[in-house]
Amino acid sequence: MKLQYLATLSAVVARGNLTAAAEQVNLTRSAVSLQMKQLEAWFGQPLFDRSGRNVQPTAFAHEVVRTIDRSMAELESLRRPTAGVPAGRVRLGITDSAQTTLLPLAFKDLLRRAPKVELHIQRGTTPVLLEELKAGRIDVAVLVRPPTGGSSRLLWTGLLDEEMVLVVPRGLRDAPPAQILREQPWIRFDRGLVAGRMAAQFVERQVPHCHALVEIAGVDAIVALVAAGIGVSVLPRLRREHVRAYAVREIRLGPQAPIRRMAMVRRKAESDHRLLDIVESAFLEAAETLKGAGSRLLK
Incomplete structure (x- = not known):
């Protein structure tokens, strides 16, 4: 557990909401929310009542903040002599x-x-x-x-x-992913990579014993092959530059899509x-x- 998280909690209680506290501690709202969840996991009990429209600090959160306020000034005075530009x-x-x-x-x-x-x-x-x-x-x-x-x-x-998707040539007719994988050559993402193993496991579930035309580690190379009409591939969602530069499109894999x-x-x-x-x-x-x-x- 980080002291920074306690300071963030103090800011949330003082400012009244996550957004204002995020501005004070120079973080995004989602980063503040993540810190609060990690604090709750560390303390083993909730710091906020989330039952209403607005999130409210619990009595326990106020007790924690009172403790923080008593000690943070002393801790900060110990840190200040060596503090400065990181x-x-x-x-x-x-x-x-x-x-x-x-x-x-x-x-x-x-x-x-x-x-x-x-x-x-x-x-x-x-x-x-x-x-x-x-x-x-x-x-x-x-x-x-x-x-x-x-x-x-x-x-x-x-x-x-990042949701993984089926990358196909832009002009390929619409069909369910499993049908496309049965009908088109499969360009396999390198199984030496975590995402490559996830993609291969998904394809195996959809089309058992599906034969791979080739296995490649580089996403750029795979996208270029797909754009040339060589085959299709299961990849993490493409960068915008890929979609603009190559004649490919992405097809969602449904609720079983690897992440x-x-x-x-x-x-x-x-x-x-x-x-x-x-x-x-x-x-x-x-x-x-x-x-x-x-x-x-x-x-």
């Missing part, structure tokens, strides 16, 4: 998919809010980055959370849930690391921006 190096591991979506937005936010925080970036797949993190060779990673939930020895922060969950993960021993908190906040902001931009309709 500075230092953060070794960040990141997957290719996050490198082209979340990283540019997060980097821009960091340059604005904490220009002296220096990112040392290492690309890798999810399994490789998890090993690097456990070994202490990187400080934090942005990756695809395994469907099993990932190691409980690490601290996970959800960033972005790729992007997350930030660090070691629990560094749960109160100030620089990592700043980097995490930047990626949470980036995820919120992408969620707002990802509302285009799918067929």
